[in-house]
Structure formats: structure tokens, C-alpha cells
Amino acid sequence: MVRVRFAPSPTGPLHIGGVRTALYNYLFARQQGGKMILRIEDTDQTRFVPGAEQYIIEAFQWLGIEFDEGVHIGGPYGPYRQSDRKALYRQYADQLLAGGWAYYAFDTPEALDAKRKEYEAEKKTFQYDCTTRLGMCNSLALPADEVQRRLDSGDPYVLRFRFPENTDITVHDLIRxxxxxxxxLLDDKVLFKSDGMPTYHLANIVDDHLMEITxxxxxxxxxxxxxxxxxLYEAFGWQAPQFAHLPLLLKPDGNGKLSKRDGDRLGFPVFPLEWHDPKSGETSNGYREQGYLPQAVVxxxxxxxxxxxxDQELMxxxxxxxxxxxxxxxxxxxKFNLDKARWFQHEYFQQLSDDTVADMLDTQVKSHGIEAPHEYVVKVASMMKERITFPGELWDTCSYFFQAPTEYNEKDVAKRWQPGMEGHMAKVIEILETVPFEYDALHQALLEDYIKANQLNTGAIMNxxxxxxxxxxxxxxxxxxVLMLGKDEVIRRIQRAIETIGN
RNA sequence: GCCGCGUUCGUCUAGUUGGCCCAGGACGUAAGAUUUUCAUUCUUAAAAUCGCGGGUUCGAAUCCCGCACGCGGUACCA
Incomplete structure (x- = not known):
């Protein structure tokens, strides 16, 4: 049974790259008939951001990525939040200690920092590894009684992984x-922090094993x-899961990881949902709030x-x-491509039913204090849908179906309202008043009998x-x-234009 | 610096066992058609000497080696 997990740390809004990772996990799990698990990796208490966990859950709900087990729904392998599993990790750390795979290290953050500066001064990089650990303050370098004394007196310490010397370690990556x-060349990573919490490295292995992640x-x-x-799997004597390391999502221009800054700079969201940062108070744009359809984003x-x-692209x-x-x-x-994202959005917007689009439009019409018959709104929606990409464009492109224009585009006026135009418009009113108000009759009277017969410029008059x-x-x-708006309304609008634009 | 990963049109990519690839599709761009306008739609075009240099081979985007460049990692962060 395939079991995969998405394991974000609740330090802020979910990055779109994280969403993709979750999506690939989800697709794989569903295809294999396996389980998809949401685990919260909050071992760093200093980076906790209120609301982030809820945000993550809501984002996946919106996107249609469903979990079989997780913080929000529970499951047989819980708890699914690492801070709730705190008590569990110590015994595994002890197991490593007993097996000689880990050791106590008493170096203070300040001492480590000083060491790094010292190396930096010589243009070298300090690494806590098999070549340097004997020169540090740890249970490998210190005499046993000294270690015991420090432990007894409650000196703060961390547990570090003791990498074996000079052994090749091969990762079988499904992609690479x-x-x-x-x-x-690998450093002795901290497994257990002085605050009593494991680091990602330890917690991740313990949890993946206990949750039977494949x-x-x-x-x-x-x-x-x-x-x-x-x-670590080897040290514990556990079977390691299979690994697949996904390529990164890069910024649209230049190189490097896609970041929130790029989104702000180039004007597109890098988060699924809008996010209000509780600390800085700033708001970050979300795909949902921009009007993107979840299926388009997916x-x-x-x-x-x-x-x-x-070659298939729409799925x-x-x-x-x-x-x-x-x-x-x-x-x-x-590299993230905004144009392609918009194209997907347009495609999926076109797939929306007329009724769905009409409901969106209706809301916007009502918000402008206008009541319109449902059938009329549906008709407008079905006519105008194809030229719209985002729901937010609805009102702007359809408003004249519901209210007369309050102003006339200057450039269009300059280009189209030629001298003597109000005379032609008066004639149009006359035609509207005398000819039967139906398509063919109007077409004949206006386009054929008036414009063509008098050798007028069709484009000029109609525009x-x-x-x-x-x-x-x-x-x-x-x-x-014209037919949709009704004779009286059209005549009123023409008259107003003649008065306003004049000649 | 060190370690690792990567490198096909502007962008996403096809190309999985070397020949059907003087490299295909999509987005974007340009032109045209349609329309009274805009948009949609349709057609067409331009666009990669497959990062560079060497090999191997009858034949390489595909295999090997070197180089360059980019990215990632190098925290008591995940």
C-alpha cells in the first residue's frame, strides 16, 4: 500500500511550489490507490505563525487536493502534528545514542558562531564533522566523567549524528x-535540540517510519x-522509503527560486490563497482572490x-x-510563466456553464444596485463569456447591458465621431422609431437602405x-x-450622446 | 570554497532501447482570414547549429570524457 505525505512547516502561507509538491504526492497516491497524509512539521517553535496551519488546510480544500489522514481529520497513525508527538522522539534519540550513532554536544551557539567566524577569516568554512568534532565540546572529545558532570548539572546540550568516516552513501532517487x-563531506547534523525538540531530520525519519510512508x-x-x-534509517535498522526529489519552481525572469518578492514585482500570486501576515500586517495576493479557478491552477x-x-495539456x-x-x-x-497560467485560466473559464457565469455576473450587477431579470443576465453571460478570463472582468465588459454609459472614451470619440455624425445618429433614431424592431428589418433599413445606398462608411456609422x-x-x-437593450433605451442613449459629444 | 543537481525555440516541454528529428506540441509573438468594432475562432509564419569542446559510431539531442554556466545545500530552519 502506497502511503505518501505532504509535510509543510506552518511558518506562513503555503508557497505555490509547495502546492505543486503536494499535488504530485496526491496524484501519485490516488493513482496507486494509496493514502495521502498531511503532517505538520512544527519542530521549530520560534518560527510558529498563527493561522498558517489553518491556511494550509483551507488552500488544499479550495484546490481539491484531499487527504486521507492528517492534522485536520485525524487517522490511525496520529497525532499528525510534530509538536503533539514531542514525547515520542526522545526514545529514538536515546536509541541512536546507545548505538553510538549520536553524541552529546555542549557547544553553545556563541561558541559555534565564533568558530565559524574564525574559519571565515581564513577563507574557510567550518563544518562540524569527523575532522573537527574531536576539537569541539562534546561527548566524543570530553572525558566521560566530564560529560556526566555536565549532564548532571543540567548543562544545555544537543544531540548530533555521528557520521561514519569515509563511506559512500547512495540515494536511489526515482527522478535522478x-x-x-x-x-x-557531510556534517554531523543536530538531531535533537537543546529545547527538547527534535530537528526536522530526526522527526521526519521517525514519523515517516511510524506512519509507514512508502x-x-x-x-x-x-x-x-x-x-x-x-x-538514519540504517542506524535504526529500518527500511527506508523510496525518494523522489522534485525540481524547483524558478522565477519567471532570471534564475533562482520563485519567491514572494517575484510575485509582488511581476504582479502575480505565489500563494494559493490571500494571506494576511499577523506580524507585518501586510497582505499577499492569492490565486483564489485573483479569480483563478482551482482546476486551472491545478x-x-x-x-x-x-x-x-x-501533447495533451488540458487535463x-x-x-x-x-x-x-x-x-x-x-x-x-x-520557470513560472504568467501568460501560460492566464491561458489555462481562460480555458477553464470557458468551460463554466452559462448559469455559473451568470451567477457571478448577477452578483456584480446587484452590487451596483441594479436588478436585472435572470434570463437577461444568463443571455449576457453566454454572449460575453468567451472574451473573459477572470470573473472580475465581468462587470467591466458587460456593464453597458445594464446601465447607460456615463462617459465616452476620448480616443474612440476622436477617432469615430466625425463631423456631422450627430445628423447620422438622428437618422438612426428615426429608423429605430419607424422600422419594425427586429433583426432583419433593422439590418435592411440601417445597413442596406441607409448606409450602403447612400455610400456611407459602414465602419464609421456603426462605430x-x-x-x-x-x-x-x-x-x-x-x-x-440594440435588440437586447430595447428600442427606448437605445434611443435615449443615442440622444444623450448627441447632446454630450455634440459635434 | 566544498558537495550535489541541472543545461532542447523567449517560456513550459516531446524526444526514454542512438537512425522515422536539417528536432514535434503548447504559451507568447507576428501576419492573414472572419466580424460594422473589440474579443473569440481559424490559418500561416518566425523562433532551438539540442550549453561549449572533444571522443565512440556508418550514424548522436540521445553513449563517454572534459569544460563552462545556472541552481540547490553547506543553521540548535524546515
Whole structure:
């Protein structure tokens, strides 16, 4: 049984790269008929941000990524929050200690800092490893009675992993193949902090084992510490899960990891939901609040680093689940592309039913204090849907269906309202008043009998009419619009335009 | 610095066992068609000497080696 987990730390809003990691885990789990678990990694108490955990849960609900077990729903392997599992870790740390895989280290943060500065001065980098540990303040270097004395007197200490000297450790990565690193170059990572909490490295291994995780699908930034994790499994005598390290999501311009700053700078969200930072008070934009459809975000994200092996790009969640494969995950980082994101959004917006779009439009119409018959709103929605990408554009592109223009676009006026135009408009009013108010009759009277017969410029007349009725020279078929608005309303608008724009 | 990962059109990528690839699709861009306008839609085009340099081979984007560049890691953060 495949069991995967998404394990964010609740230090703020969920980054879109994290969302993609969760999505790949989810697709894999569902395809394999396995379980998807949400575990909160909050071993760093200093970085706790209130609301972050709730944010993460809400984001996944919005995106349609469902969990089988997790902090919010419980499950047979709980608790699913590491701070709630605190009591559990110590015994495993002791097990490592007893087996000689870990040791006490009493070096203070200040001492470590000084050491690093000292090395830096010589243009070297200090690393707490097999070559330096005997010169430090730990149970490997100190006499046994001294260690005991410090322990007894309650000196603060951490537990460090004791890397074996000069052994090659190979990580079998499902995406990259075998990656080998030598333990000599790896540092003795802290496993257990002086505050009584494990670090990520220890907690992660203990929890994955206890929760029977079979596949660890996580970001590439974890690859360098994968050998440590492999060694920990070995030290415990546990079977390690399979690993897959995902390529990073890069900023649209230049190189480097996609960050919140890039989003602010380039004007796109890097978070699924809007986020109000409780500390700084600043608000970060979210895909949901921007009007993105969750299925568009999911589809876009799925294709950033993975492909189905053919040319298909539009896929529902079910199709993604069916088609997903770790083999088709690419190795290189992917730059986020805003244009492509907008394209996905447009595609999915078009798939919305007329009624759904009408409901969105209706809300906006009502918010402008206007009541319109439902059928009319649906008709407008179905006509205008295809030229819209975000729900927020609805009112702006459709407002003239519900209210007369209050102003006329200056450039359009300059270009289209030629001298003598008010005379033509008066004629249009005359036609509207005398000719049967139906499409064919109006078309004949206006386009054929008046414009063509008098060798007038069709574009000029029709665009001025549009300007009068809409306020701009954009919109759907002019006669359809006239018919929808009604004779009286159209005449009123033309008259007002003649008065306002004049000649 | 050291360690690791990566490198195909501007961007996402196809290319998994070397020949069907003088490299295919999509987004974007440009042009055209359609429309009374805008948008949609449709058609077409430009766009990668497959990071560079060597090999191996009848034949390499695909295999090997070197180099360059980019990124990640190098915390009592995850």
C-alpha cells in the first residue's frame, strides 16, 4: 500500500511550489490507490505563525487536493502534528545514542558562531564533522566523567549524528537515479535540540517510519540531506522509503527560486490563497482572490515539471491522476510563466456553464444596485463569456447591458465621431422609431437602405452608434445589442450622446 | 570554497532501447482570414547549429570524457 505525505512547516502561507509538491504526492497516491497524509512539521517553535496551519488546510480544500489522514481529520497513525508527538522522539534519540550513532554536544551557539567566524577569516568554512568534532565540546572529545558532570548539572546540550568516516552513501532517487555522496563531506547534523525538540531530520525519519510512508516526494532542496536520512534509517535498522526529489519552481525572469518578492514585482500570486501576515500586517495576493479557478491552477501546476508524455495539456484532476507518472517528471527547474497560467485560466473559464457565469455576473450587477431579470443576465453571460478570463472582468465588459454609459472614451470619440455624425445618429433614431424592431428589418433599413445606398462608411456609422450605446468601440454584434437593450433605451442613449459629444 | 543537481525555440516541454528529428506540441509573438468594432475562432509564419569542446559510431539531442554556466545545500530552519 502506497502511503505518501505532504509535510509543510506552518511558518506562513503555503508557497505555490509547495502546492505543486503536494499535488504530485496526491496524484501519485490516488493513482496507486494509496493514502495521502498531511503532517505538520512544527519542530521549530520560534518560527510558529498563527493561522498558517489553518491556511494550509483551507488552500488544499479550495484546490481539491484531499487527504486521507492528517492534522485536520485525524487517522490511525496520529497525532499528525510534530509538536503533539514531542514525547515520542526522545526514545529514538536515546536509541541512536546507545548505538553510538549520536553524541552529546555542549557547544553553545556563541561558541559555534565564533568558530565559524574564525574559519571565515581564513577563507574557510567550518563544518562540524569527523575532522573537527574531536576539537569541539562534546561527548566524543570530553572525558566521560566530564560529560556526566555536565549532564548532571543540567548543562544545555544537543544531540548530533555521528557520521561514519569515509563511506559512500547512495540515494536511489526515482527522478535522478543514483546520487552518491561521501560521509566525509557531510556534517554531523543536530538531531535533537537543546529545547527538547527534535530537528526536522530526526522527526521526519521517525514519523515517516511510524506512519509507514512508502514514498517521499519532496523538493530538490532536500537532496543534499538525503544521505543523512538514509543513514538514519540504517542506524535504526529500518527500511527506508523510496525518494523522489522534485525540481524547483524558478522565477519567471532570471534564475533562482520563485519567491514572494517575484510575485509582488511581476504582479502575480505565489500563494494559493490571500494571506494576511499577523506580524507585518501586510497582505499577499492569492490565486483564489485573483479569480483563478482551482482546476486551472491545478492543471497549470501539474504541467510545471511534469508532462503526460504526449501533447495533451488540458487535463482534469481525474485525468491527471490517471496519467501521472514519476518517470515523466523532469529533472530541471521550471520557470513560472504568467501568460501560460492566464491561458489555462481562460480555458477553464470557458468551460463554466452559462448559469455559473451568470451567477457571478448577477452578483456584480446587484452590487451596483441594479436588478436585472435572470434570463437577461444568463443571455449576457453566454454572449460575453468567451472574451473573459477572470470573473472580475465581468462587470467591466458587460456593464453597458445594464446601465447607460456615463462617459465616452476620448480616443474612440476622436477617432469615430466625425463631423456631422450627430445628423447620422438622428437618422438612426428615426429608423429605430419607424422600422419594425427586429433583426432583419433593422439590418435592411440601417445597413442596406441607409448606409450602403447612400455610400456611407459602414465602419464609421456603426462605430459611432456603438460609441453612443456602449461608451467605447468594443462589444458584441451591434444589432443584437440594440435588440437586447430595447428600442427606448437605445434611443435615449443615442440622444444623450448627441447632446454630450455634440459635434 | 566544498558537495550535489541541472543545461532542447523567449517560456513550459516531446524526444526514454542512438537512425522515422536539417528536432514535434503548447504559451507568447507576428501576419492573414472572419466580424460594422473589440474579443473569440481559424490559418500561416518566425523562433532551438539540442550549453561549449572533444571522443565512440556508418550514424548522436540521445553513449563517454572534459569544460563552462545556472541552481540547490553547506543553521540548535524546515
Amino acid at each position: 537515479g543514483d546520487v552518491t555522496m561521501n560521509s566525509r 514514498h517521499v516526494i519532496r523538493g530538490e532542496e532536500w537532496l543534499p540531506s538525503a544521505p543523512l536520512h538514509i543513514m 492543471n497549470m501546476l501539474a504541467l510545471l515539471g511534469w508532462n503526460p508524455g504526449n 482534469t484532476m481525474d485525468e491527471l491522476i490517471r496519467l501521472f507518472s514519476i518517470e515523466h517528471i523532469s529533472k530541471n527547474g521550471a 459611432s452608434l456603438r460609441l453612443a450605446v456602449v461608451g467605447r468601440t468594443v462589444g458584441p454584434d451591434m444589432l443584437t445589442l
